[in-house]
Amino acid sequence: MQSDDKTDPANRTSYHHGDLREALIGAVQQLIEEDGAENFSLADACRRAKVSTAAPYKHFKDRDEILEIIVMRAFDEMADHAVAEIEKHGPGTTESMVALGKSYVGFATTRPALFRLMFGQNPKINQAGDVQDEGRRCFGRVIEQVAIYCRSNNLEADALNIATRLWTFVHGMASLIIDEKYQNVVPDLDLDVMLAEATTDLLPTASKEV
Amino acid sequence: MQSDDKTDPANRTSYHHGDLREALIGAVQQLIEEDGAENFSLADACRRAKVSTAAPYKHFKDRDEILEIIVMRAFDEMADHAVAEIEKHGPGTTESMVALGKSYVGFATTRPALFRLMFGQNPKINQAGDVQDEGRRCFGRVIEQVAIYCRSNNLEADALNIATRLWTFVHGMASLIIDEKYQNVVPDLDLDVMLAEATTDLLPTASKEV
DNA sequence: AATCAAAAGTTAGTGAGGCTAACTTTTTCA
DNA sequence: TGAAAAAGTTAGCCTCACTAACTTTTGATT
Numbered sequence: 001m002q003s004d005d006k007t008d009p010a011n012r013t014s015y016h017h018g019d020l021r022e023a024l025i026g027a028v029q030q031l032i033e034e035d036g037a038e039n040f041s042l043a044d045a046c047r048r049a050k051v052s053t054a055a056p057y058k059h060f061k062d063r064d065e066i067l068e069i070i071v072m073r074a075f076d077e078m079a080d081h082a083v084a085e086i087e088k089h090g091p092g093t094t095e096s097m098v099a100l101g102k103s104y105v106g107f108a109t110t111r112p113a114l115f116r117l118m119f120g121q122n123p124k125i126n127q128a129g130d131v132q133d134e135g136r137r138c139f140g141r142v143i144e145q146v147a148i149y150c151r152s153n154n155l156e157a158d159a160l161n162i163a164t165r166l167w168t169f170v171h172g173m174a175s176l177i178i179d180e181k182y183q184n185v186v187p188d189l190d191l192d193v194m195l196a197e198a199t200t201d202l203l204p205t206a207s208k209e210v
Numbered sequence: 211m212q213s214d215d216k217t218d219p220a221n222r223t224s225y226h227h228g229d230l231r232e233a234l235i236g237a238v239q240q241l242i243e244e245d246g247a248e249n250f251s252l253a254d255a256c257r258r259a260k261v262s263t264a265a266p267y268k269h270f271k272d273r274d275e276i277l278e279i280i281v282m283r284a285f286d287e288m289a290d291h292a293v294a295e296i297e298k299h300g301p302g303t304t305e306s307m308v309a310l311g312k313s314y315v316g317f318a319t320t321r322p323a324l325f326r327l328m329f330g331q332n333p334k335i336n337q338a339g340d341v342q343d344e345g346r347r348c349f350g351r352v353i354e355q356v357a358i359y360c361r362s363n364n365l366e367a368d369a370l371n372i373a374t375r376l377w378t379f380v381h382g383m384a385s386l387i388i389d390e391k392y393q394n395v396v397p398d399l400d401l402d403v404m405l406a407e408a409t410t411d412l413l414p415t416a417s418k419e420v
Numbered sequence: 421a422a423t424c425a426a427a428a429g430t431t432a433g434t435g436a437g438g439c440t441a442a443c444t445t446t447t448t449c450a
Numbered sequence: 451t452g453a454a455a456a457a458g459t460t461a462g463c464c465t466c467a468c469t470a471a472c473t474t475t476t477g478a479t480t
Contacts, residue, residue: 020457036331038248043437051458057439058457112331121246121326121389132394139395164396165408172382179331184342185349186374198375201411230428253466261429264468268428273467423480430473437466444459450452 021059023049028066029114037067037117064124071118071125072134078107078118079138086145092152098199100145101170105195108174115178119171139163149203157204165202170195231269233259238276239324247277247327274334277327281335282344284324288317289348296355302362308409310355311380315405318384325388329381349373359413367414375412380405 027048031040042063046053060066085103089096108115117125125131146166147159173195176182182189237258241250252273256263270276295313299306318325327335335341356376357369383405386392392399 041437042439052460053437054439054441054460055458063438116331119385119389119391121322126390135391135394160396161404164392164399165404168382168386168404168408169379170382171386172378172380175329175385176378176381179329180336181329181345182374184345186370189374194371194375194378198378198412202408251466252468262431263466264431264470265429267468421480423478425476425478427476428474430471432470432472434469435467438464440463441461442459443461445457447456448454450454 020049020051020055024056024059025066025069029070032113032117033111036113037120064122067117067122068125068128068131071131074114074118075134075138079141081107082142083145091145091148094200094203097149097166097203098196100142101166101195101199104170105174105177108178112178115174155204162203166199169198169202230259230261230265234266234269235276235279239280242323242327243321246323247330274332277332278335278338278341281328281341284328285344285348289351291317292352293355301355301358304410304413307359307376307413308406310352311376311405311409314380315384315387318388322388325384365414372413376409379408379412
Protein backbone atom coordinates (compact mmCIF):
# COMPACT_ATOMS: atom_id res chain seq x y z
CA MET A 1 0.00 0.00 0.00
CA GLN A 2 2.43 2.64 -1.15
CA SER A 3 -0.47 4.80 -2.32
CA ASP A 4 -1.19 5.59 1.31
CA ASP A 5 -2.44 9.09 1.88
CA LYS A 6 -0.30 10.85 4.44
CA THR A 7 2.50 12.75 2.70
CA ASP A 8 5.14 10.86 0.80
CA PRO A 9 6.16 7.80 2.82
CA ALA A 10 9.74 8.57 1.90
CA ASN A 11 9.47 11.64 4.09
CA ARG A 12 8.40 9.72 7.13
CA THR A 13 11.55 9.92 9.11
CA SER A 14 10.55 9.29 12.68
CA TYR A 15 6.95 8.34 12.88
CA HIS A 16 4.43 5.94 14.23
CA HIS A 17 1.43 6.40 12.03
CA GLY A 18 2.50 8.81 9.31
CA ASP A 19 3.32 12.47 9.52
CA LEU A 20 0.74 13.53 12.05
CA ARG A 21 2.21 16.97 12.44
CA GLU A 22 1.57 17.91 8.83
CA ALA A 23 -1.68 15.97 8.76
CA LEU A 24 -3.00 18.07 11.62
CA ILE A 25 -1.83 21.33 10.13
CA GLY A 26 -3.60 20.37 6.92
CA ALA A 27 -6.77 19.33 8.69
CA VAL A 28 -6.88 22.54 10.70
CA GLN A 29 -6.33 24.60 7.57
CA GLN A 30 -9.22 22.86 5.86
CA LEU A 31 -11.50 23.26 8.83
CA ILE A 32 -10.66 26.93 9.14
CA GLU A 33 -11.50 27.50 5.52
CA GLU A 34 -14.76 25.63 5.97
CA ASP A 35 -15.97 26.94 9.31
CA GLY A 36 -13.91 30.03 10.06
CA ALA A 37 -11.04 30.37 12.45
CA GLU A 38 -13.23 31.00 15.50
CA ASN A 39 -15.47 28.03 14.92
CA PHE A 40 -13.11 25.22 14.20
CA SER A 41 -12.28 22.77 16.93
CA LEU A 42 -9.04 20.94 17.39
CA ALA A 43 -11.10 17.89 18.25
CA ASP A 44 -12.58 17.97 14.76
CA ALA A 45 -9.13 18.10 13.26
CA CYS A 46 -8.20 15.04 15.30
CA ARG A 47 -11.19 13.15 13.98
CA ARG A 48 -10.14 13.98 10.43
CA ALA A 49 -6.63 12.81 11.10
CA LYS A 50 -8.01 9.74 12.88
CA VAL A 51 -6.18 10.22 16.12
CA SER A 52 -7.27 10.82 19.67
CA THR A 53 -7.89 14.35 20.89
CA ALA A 54 -4.80 14.19 23.05
CA ALA A 55 -2.45 13.40 20.18
CA PRO A 56 -1.85 16.99 19.00
CA TYR A 57 -0.13 17.83 22.26
CA LYS A 58 2.77 15.60 21.32
CA HIS A 59 3.48 17.97 18.43
CA PHE A 60 2.18 21.39 19.47
CA LYS A 61 2.11 23.35 22.69
CA ASP A 62 -1.52 24.27 22.16
CA ARG A 63 -4.21 25.08 19.62
CA ASP A 64 -2.70 28.46 18.85
CA GLU A 65 0.67 27.08 17.90
CA ILE A 66 -0.92 25.37 14.92
CA LEU A 67 -2.55 28.62 13.91
CA GLU A 68 0.77 30.42 14.13
CA ILE A 69 2.33 28.00 11.70
CA ILE A 70 -0.56 28.36 9.30
CA VAL A 71 -0.35 32.14 9.46
CA MET A 72 3.38 32.17 8.75
CA ARG A 73 2.98 29.96 5.73
CA ALA A 74 0.11 32.10 4.49
CA PHE A 75 2.17 35.28 4.68
CA ASP A 76 4.81 33.65 2.60
CA GLU A 77 2.34 32.47 0.02
CA MET A 78 0.73 35.87 -0.16
CA ALA A 79 4.02 37.63 -0.83
CA ASP A 80 4.93 35.07 -3.51
CA HIS A 81 1.61 35.75 -5.19
CA ALA A 82 2.03 39.50 -5.04
CA VAL A 83 5.53 39.55 -6.44
CA ALA A 84 4.64 37.11 -9.22
CA GLU A 85 1.69 39.29 -10.16
CA ILE A 86 3.84 42.41 -10.35
CA GLU A 87 6.39 40.67 -12.50
CA LYS A 88 3.67 39.56 -14.86
CA HIS A 89 2.55 43.16 -15.40
CA GLY A 90 6.03 44.68 -15.63
CA PRO A 91 7.61 46.07 -12.49
CA GLY A 92 7.53 49.85 -12.28
CA THR A 93 4.26 50.33 -14.15
CA THR A 94 1.05 51.72 -12.73
CA GLU A 95 -0.69 48.56 -13.91
CA SER A 96 1.62 46.50 -11.78
CA MET A 97 0.57 48.54 -8.76
CA VAL A 98 -3.08 47.91 -9.53
CA ALA A 99 -2.27 44.24 -9.96
CA LEU A 100 -0.56 44.27 -6.59
CA GLY A 101 -3.73 45.50 -4.97
CA LYS A 102 -5.78 43.00 -6.90
CA SER A 103 -3.63 40.16 -5.71
CA TYR A 104 -4.15 41.26 -2.11
CA VAL A 105 -7.90 41.45 -2.49
CA GLY A 106 -7.88 38.22 -4.49
CA PHE A 107 -6.07 36.38 -1.75
CA ALA A 108 -8.59 37.60 0.78
CA THR A 109 -11.61 36.61 -1.27
CA THR A 110 -10.36 33.16 -2.16
CA ARG A 111 -9.22 32.36 1.39
CA PRO A 112 -11.31 34.60 3.61
CA ALA A 113 -10.90 32.67 6.83
CA LEU A 114 -7.16 32.49 6.39
CA PHE A 115 -7.00 36.20 5.65
CA ARG A 116 -8.96 36.97 8.81
CA LEU A 117 -6.61 34.82 10.80
CA MET A 118 -3.56 36.60 9.39
CA PHE A 119 -4.90 40.08 9.98
CA GLY A 120 -7.23 39.53 12.86
CA GLN A 121 -6.46 40.11 16.44
CA ASN A 122 -5.35 37.04 18.29
CA PRO A 123 -2.86 38.30 20.86
CA LYS A 124 -1.09 34.96 21.17
CA ILE A 125 -0.54 34.78 17.43
CA ASN A 126 0.24 38.45 16.87
CA GLN A 127 2.77 38.62 19.64
CA ALA A 128 4.65 35.54 18.52
CA GLY A 129 8.05 36.76 17.41
CA ASP A 130 8.22 34.32 14.52
CA VAL A 131 4.97 35.58 13.09
CA GLN A 132 6.05 39.20 13.35
CA ASP A 133 9.33 38.46 11.64
CA GLU A 134 7.59 36.63 8.85
CA GLY A 135 5.10 39.49 8.38
CA ARG A 136 7.86 42.04 8.19
CA ARG A 137 9.83 39.94 5.74
CA CYS A 138 6.84 39.60 3.42
CA PHE A 139 5.91 43.25 3.61
CA GLY A 140 9.51 44.08 2.85
CA ARG A 141 9.38 42.13 -0.38
CA VAL A 142 6.33 44.10 -1.45
CA ILE A 143 7.74 47.47 -0.52
CA GLU A 144 10.73 46.68 -2.68
CA GLN A 145 8.37 46.51 -5.63
CA VAL A 146 6.81 49.84 -4.78
CA ALA A 147 10.29 51.32 -4.53
CA ILE A 148 10.96 50.09 -8.06
CA TYR A 149 7.82 51.88 -9.16
CA CYS A 150 9.03 55.08 -7.51
CA ARG A 151 12.44 54.93 -9.13
CA SER A 152 10.93 54.09 -12.52
CA ASN A 153 8.79 57.20 -12.32
CA ASN A 154 11.43 59.51 -10.92
CA LEU A 155 9.50 60.10 -7.74
CA GLU A 156 11.05 61.49 -4.63
CA ALA A 157 8.15 60.07 -2.72
CA ASP A 158 8.89 57.65 0.02
CA ALA A 159 8.08 54.14 -1.12
CA LEU A 160 7.11 53.19 2.40
CA ASN A 161 4.49 55.90 2.57
CA ILE A 162 3.02 55.03 -0.78
CA ALA A 163 2.97 51.36 0.01
CA THR A 164 1.19 52.10 3.26
CA ARG A 165 -1.53 54.14 1.57
CA LEU A 166 -2.16 51.44 -0.99
CA TRP A 167 -2.06 48.76 1.67
CA THR A 168 -4.59 50.65 3.74
CA PHE A 169 -6.99 50.96 0.86
CA VAL A 170 -6.80 47.39 -0.35
CA HIS A 171 -6.96 46.09 3.18
CA GLY A 172 -10.16 48.01 3.74
CA MET A 173 -11.53 46.69 0.51
CA ALA A 174 -10.59 43.11 1.27
CA SER A 175 -12.11 43.31 4.72
CA LEU A 176 -15.35 44.87 3.62
CA ILE A 177 -15.75 42.31 0.86
CA ILE A 178 -15.15 39.21 2.91
CA ASP A 179 -17.20 40.44 5.82
CA GLU A 180 -20.00 41.16 3.38
CA LYS A 181 -20.42 44.80 4.26
CA TYR A 182 -20.59 46.32 0.78
CA GLN A 183 -23.46 43.99 -0.09
CA ASN A 184 -25.80 45.55 2.38
CA VAL A 185 -25.08 49.12 1.43
CA VAL A 186 -23.62 49.37 -2.10
CA PRO A 187 -24.69 46.12 -3.75
CA ASP A 188 -23.94 47.34 -7.29
CA LEU A 189 -20.38 48.42 -6.61
CA ASP A 190 -17.89 47.61 -9.35
CA LEU A 191 -14.90 46.48 -7.35
CA ASP A 192 -12.38 46.41 -10.18
CA VAL A 193 -13.19 49.93 -11.23
CA MET A 194 -12.98 51.26 -7.73
CA LEU A 195 -9.67 49.57 -7.08
CA ALA A 196 -8.11 50.87 -10.28
CA GLU A 197 -9.34 54.42 -9.74
CA ALA A 198 -8.38 54.57 -6.11
CA THR A 199 -4.93 53.17 -6.82
CA THR A 200 -4.13 55.83 -9.38
CA ASP A 201 -5.55 58.54 -7.12
CA LEU A 202 -3.40 57.36 -4.25
CA LEU A 203 -0.20 57.09 -6.28
CA PRO A 204 1.64 60.41 -6.40
CA THR A 205 2.34 60.62 -10.11
CA ALA A 206 -0.48 59.07 -11.94
CA SER A 207 -3.04 61.61 -10.82
CA LYS A 208 -0.93 64.73 -10.49
CA GLU A 209 1.70 64.75 -13.19
CA VAL A 210 1.63 62.25 -16.08
CA MET B 211 -32.35 51.82 49.27
CA GLN B 212 -33.35 54.04 46.42
CA SER B 213 -29.71 54.51 45.47
CA ASP B 214 -29.68 50.94 44.25
CA ASP B 215 -27.60 50.39 41.17
CA LYS B 216 -29.66 48.75 38.51
CA THR B 217 -31.20 51.41 36.28
CA ASP B 218 -33.76 53.79 37.69
CA PRO B 219 -36.18 51.87 39.92
CA ALA B 220 -38.98 53.88 38.37
CA ASN B 221 -38.31 52.04 35.16
CA ARG B 222 -38.68 48.63 36.72
CA THR B 223 -42.00 47.69 35.33
CA SER B 224 -42.10 43.92 35.62
CA TYR B 225 -39.10 42.66 37.45
CA HIS B 226 -37.85 40.44 40.16
CA HIS B 227 -34.37 41.66 40.90
CA GLY B 228 -33.89 44.79 38.82
CA ASP B 229 -33.55 45.15 35.11
CA LEU B 230 -31.55 42.04 34.36
CA ARG B 231 -31.94 42.46 30.64
CA GLU B 232 -30.06 45.73 30.57
CA ALA B 233 -27.67 44.58 33.28
CA LEU B 234 -26.63 41.65 31.11
CA ILE B 235 -26.26 43.73 27.99
CA GLY B 236 -24.08 46.10 29.95
CA ALA B 237 -21.98 43.33 31.43
CA VAL B 238 -21.46 41.70 28.07
CA GLN B 239 -20.46 45.01 26.54
CA GLN B 240 -17.90 45.54 29.27
CA LEU B 241 -16.51 42.05 28.94
CA ILE B 242 -16.23 42.38 25.20
CA GLU B 243 -14.30 45.57 25.56
CA GLU B 244 -12.02 43.91 28.09
CA ASP B 245 -11.45 40.51 26.56
CA GLY B 246 -12.57 40.77 22.94
CA ALA B 247 -15.75 39.45 21.41
CA GLU B 248 -14.41 35.96 20.81
CA ASN B 249 -13.12 35.49 24.32
CA PHE B 250 -15.94 36.65 26.50
CA SER B 251 -18.19 34.10 28.09
CA LEU B 252 -21.83 34.54 28.92
CA ALA B 253 -21.11 32.77 32.18
CA ASP B 254 -18.78 35.60 33.14
CA ALA B 255 -21.45 38.14 32.40
CA CYS B 256 -23.80 36.23 34.69
CA ARG B 257 -21.28 36.35 37.48
CA ARG B 258 -21.00 40.10 37.05
CA ALA B 259 -24.75 40.50 37.14
CA LYS B 260 -24.92 38.11 40.09
CA VAL B 261 -27.35 35.69 38.57
CA SER B 262 -27.15 32.03 37.66
CA THR B 263 -25.85 31.01 34.25
CA ALA B 264 -29.33 29.96 33.22
CA ALA B 265 -30.90 33.34 33.85
CA PRO B 266 -30.03 34.97 30.51
CA TYR B 267 -32.23 32.52 28.67
CA LYS B 268 -35.30 34.10 30.20
CA HIS B 269 -34.43 37.26 28.28
CA PHE B 270 -32.50 36.22 25.20
CA LYS B 271 -32.70 33.33 22.75
CA ASP B 272 -29.00 32.76 22.93
CA ARG B 273 -25.60 34.38 23.32
CA ASP B 274 -25.71 35.89 19.86
CA GLU B 275 -28.94 37.74 20.46
CA ILE B 276 -27.19 39.88 23.04
CA LEU B 277 -24.42 40.61 20.59
CA GLU B 278 -26.95 41.65 17.95
CA ILE B 279 -28.45 44.20 20.29
CA ILE B 280 -25.06 45.57 21.16
CA VAL B 281 -24.12 45.86 17.50
CA MET B 282 -27.29 47.70 16.60
CA ARG B 283 -26.80 50.23 19.37
CA ALA B 284 -23.19 50.69 18.35
CA PHE B 285 -24.12 51.47 14.74
CA ASP B 286 -26.46 54.12 15.95
CA GLU B 287 -23.91 55.66 18.23
CA MET B 288 -21.31 55.64 15.49
CA ALA B 289 -23.56 57.48 13.06
CA ASP B 290 -24.46 60.03 15.73
CA HIS B 291 -20.79 60.66 16.32
CA ALA B 292 -20.03 61.02 12.64
CA VAL B 293 -22.82 63.45 11.91
CA ALA B 294 -22.01 65.54 14.97
CA GLU B 295 -18.39 65.72 13.90
CA ILE B 296 -19.32 66.90 10.41
CA GLU B 297 -21.59 69.55 11.78
CA LYS B 298 -18.82 70.81 14.00
CA HIS B 299 -16.54 71.31 11.00
CA GLY B 300 -19.15 72.76 8.70
CA PRO B 301 -21.02 70.47 6.33
CA GLY B 302 -19.80 70.63 2.76
CA THR B 303 -16.17 71.39 3.55
CA THR B 304 -13.19 69.17 2.84
CA GLU B 305 -12.28 69.41 6.52
CA SER B 306 -15.61 67.94 7.42
CA MET B 307 -14.86 64.96 5.20
CA VAL B 308 -11.52 64.46 6.94
CA ALA B 309 -13.29 64.78 10.26
CA LEU B 310 -15.76 62.15 9.12
CA GLY B 311 -12.92 59.72 8.51
CA LYS B 312 -11.33 60.65 11.79
CA SER B 313 -14.50 59.92 13.67
CA TYR B 314 -14.64 56.47 12.08
CA VAL B 315 -11.07 55.67 12.99
CA GLY B 316 -11.57 57.24 16.40
CA PHE B 317 -14.54 55.05 17.15
CA ALA B 318 -12.55 51.98 16.19
CA THR B 319 -9.56 52.86 18.31
CA THR B 320 -11.53 53.75 21.41
CA ARG B 321 -13.78 50.68 21.20
CA PRO B 322 -11.80 48.16 19.20
CA ALA B 323 -13.62 45.05 20.29
CA LEU B 324 -16.96 46.63 19.55
CA PHE B 325 -15.76 47.75 16.14
CA ARG B 326 -14.59 44.22 15.35
CA LEU B 327 -17.93 42.87 16.37
CA MET B 328 -19.77 45.34 14.14
CA PHE B 329 -17.63 44.70 11.11
CA GLY B 330 -16.49 41.20 11.72
CA GLN B 331 -17.95 38.12 10.29
CA ASN B 332 -20.44 36.41 12.55
CA PRO B 333 -23.03 34.91 10.22
CA LYS B 334 -25.75 34.85 12.83
CA ILE B 335 -25.30 38.52 13.55
CA ASN B 336 -24.71 39.66 10.00
CA GLN B 337 -27.71 37.88 8.64
CA ALA B 338 -30.08 39.21 11.24
CA GLY B 339 -32.49 41.46 9.39
CA ASP B 340 -32.62 44.01 12.17
CA VAL B 341 -28.88 44.44 12.14
CA GLN B 342 -28.79 44.88 8.38
CA ASP B 343 -31.54 47.48 8.50
CA GLU B 344 -29.75 49.38 11.22
CA GLY B 345 -26.48 49.31 9.29
CA ARG B 346 -28.15 50.62 6.16
CA ARG B 347 -29.91 53.35 8.07
CA CYS B 348 -26.68 54.55 9.64
CA PHE B 349 -24.72 54.45 6.42
CA GLY B 350 -27.54 56.40 4.81
CA ARG B 351 -27.16 59.23 7.29
CA VAL B 352 -23.47 59.45 6.45
CA ILE B 353 -23.96 59.35 2.70
CA GLU B 354 -26.33 62.24 3.06
CA GLN B 355 -23.43 64.29 4.42
CA VAL B 356 -21.20 63.31 1.54
CA ALA B 357 -23.95 64.31 -0.84
CA ILE B 358 -24.01 67.72 0.80
CA TYR B 359 -20.28 67.96 0.16
CA CYS B 360 -20.83 67.11 -3.49
CA ARG B 361 -23.53 69.70 -3.97
CA SER B 362 -21.52 72.35 -2.12
CA ASN B 363 -18.64 71.79 -4.51
CA ASN B 364 -20.69 71.55 -7.67
CA LEU B 365 -19.62 68.00 -8.32
CA GLU B 366 -21.45 65.70 -10.63
CA ALA B 367 -19.78 62.83 -8.86
CA ASP B 368 -21.95 60.22 -7.31
CA ALA B 369 -21.99 60.68 -3.54
CA LEU B 370 -22.37 56.96 -3.07
CA ASN B 371 -19.18 56.24 -4.95
CA ILE B 372 -17.21 58.85 -3.10
CA ALA B 373 -18.54 57.72 0.23
CA THR B 374 -17.57 54.17 -0.61
CA ARG B 375 -13.99 55.08 -1.46
CA LEU B 376 -13.59 57.04 1.73
CA TRP B 377 -15.23 54.30 3.73
CA THR B 378 -12.89 51.74 2.25
CA PHE B 379 -9.82 53.73 3.16
CA VAL B 380 -10.79 54.58 6.70
CA HIS B 381 -12.02 51.06 7.29
CA GLY B 382 -8.65 49.71 6.22
CA MET B 383 -6.94 52.21 8.45
CA ALA B 384 -9.13 51.43 11.43
CA SER B 385 -8.62 47.71 10.99
CA LEU B 386 -4.87 47.89 10.61
CA ILE B 387 -4.58 50.11 13.65
CA ILE B 388 -6.65 48.06 16.03
CA ASP B 389 -5.20 44.78 14.86
CA GLU B 390 -1.77 46.28 15.42
CA LYS B 391 -0.46 45.68 11.94
CA TYR B 392 1.10 49.06 11.22
CA GLN B 393 3.20 48.76 14.36
CA ASN B 394 5.17 45.84 13.05
CA VAL B 395 5.89 47.32 9.68
CA VAL B 396 5.59 51.12 9.72
CA PRO B 397 5.97 52.03 13.38
CA ASP B 398 6.65 55.71 12.68
CA LEU B 399 3.57 56.30 10.58
CA ASP B 400 1.78 59.60 11.18
CA LEU B 401 -1.83 58.55 11.07
CA ASP B 402 -3.36 62.01 11.00
CA VAL B 403 -1.25 63.10 8.08
CA MET B 404 -1.96 59.97 6.10
CA LEU B 405 -5.68 60.26 6.70
CA ALA B 406 -5.81 63.89 5.64
CA GLU B 407 -3.73 63.35 2.52
CA ALA B 408 -5.55 60.25 1.43
CA THR B 409 -8.93 61.86 1.97
CA THR B 410 -8.13 64.80 -0.29
CA ASP B 411 -6.61 62.49 -2.88
CA LEU B 412 -9.70 60.34 -2.90
CA LEU B 413 -12.15 63.23 -3.14
CA PRO B 414 -12.75 64.28 -6.74
CA THR B 415 -12.31 68.04 -6.42
CA ALA B 416 -9.73 68.69 -3.85
CA SER B 417 -6.93 67.06 -5.76
CA LYS B 418 -7.98 67.71 -9.34
CA GLU B 419 -9.62 71.08 -9.59
CA VAL B 420 -9.53 73.97 -7.11
C1' DA C 421 -58.30 40.74 49.30
C1' DA C 422 -57.45 36.12 47.40
C1' DT C 423 -56.14 33.52 43.64
C1' DC C 424 -53.65 31.95 40.04
C1' DA C 425 -51.07 32.24 35.70
C1' DA C 426 -47.16 34.17 33.73
C1' DA C 427 -42.66 36.10 34.43
C1' DA C 428 -38.13 35.69 36.34
C1' DG C 429 -35.29 33.26 38.78
C1' DT C 430 -32.91 28.69 40.58
C1' DT C 431 -30.49 23.98 40.56
C1' DA C 432 -29.00 20.13 38.18
C1' DG C 433 -27.57 17.97 34.11
C1' DT C 434 -25.98 17.22 29.09
C1' DG C 435 -22.56 17.28 25.68
C1' DA C 436 -18.70 19.53 23.64
C1' DG C 437 -14.16 21.39 23.75
C1' DG C 438 -9.17 22.30 25.51
C1' DC C 439 -5.82 20.43 27.97
C1' DT C 440 -3.17 17.25 31.42
C1' DA C 441 -1.64 12.95 33.65
C1' DA C 442 -0.51 8.51 33.50
C1' DC C 443 -0.17 4.56 30.85
C1' DT C 444 1.22 1.74 26.38
C1' DT C 445 3.38 0.92 22.09
C1' DT C 446 6.80 1.72 18.67
C1' DT C 447 11.19 3.38 17.10
C1' DT C 448 15.91 4.61 17.54
C1' DC C 449 20.55 3.98 18.51
C1' DA C 450 24.40 2.81 21.87
C1' DT D 451 19.62 -6.42 22.75
C1' DG D 452 17.62 -3.33 25.67
C1' DA D 453 16.68 1.22 27.53
C1' DA D 454 15.24 5.77 26.57
C1' DA D 455 12.72 8.80 23.80
C1' DA D 456 8.99 9.55 20.70
C1' DA D 457 4.22 9.06 19.47
C1' DG D 458 0.18 7.34 20.60
C1' DT D 459 -3.92 6.03 23.91
C1' DT D 460 -7.57 6.37 27.73
C1' DA D 461 -9.51 8.70 31.46
C1' DG D 462 -10.48 12.74 33.71
C1' DC D 463 -10.64 17.88 34.85
C1' DC D 464 -12.63 22.26 34.12
C1' DT D 465 -15.31 25.58 31.53
C1' DC D 466 -18.89 26.76 28.62
C1' DA D 467 -23.58 27.06 26.11
C1' DC D 468 -27.82 25.60 26.62
C1' DT D 469 -32.11 22.81 28.43
C1' DA D 470 -35.47 20.83 31.72
C1' DA D 471 -37.85 20.93 35.65
C1' DC D 472 -38.62 23.19 39.74
C1' DT D 473 -39.55 27.59 42.89
C1' DT D 474 -40.55 32.31 43.90
C1' DT D 475 -42.39 36.77 42.80
C1' DT D 476 -45.58 39.74 40.58
C1' DG D 477 -49.63 41.73 39.29
C1' DA D 478 -54.05 41.34 36.88
C1' DT D 479 -58.80 39.59 37.45
C1' DT D 480 -62.49 38.23 39.81
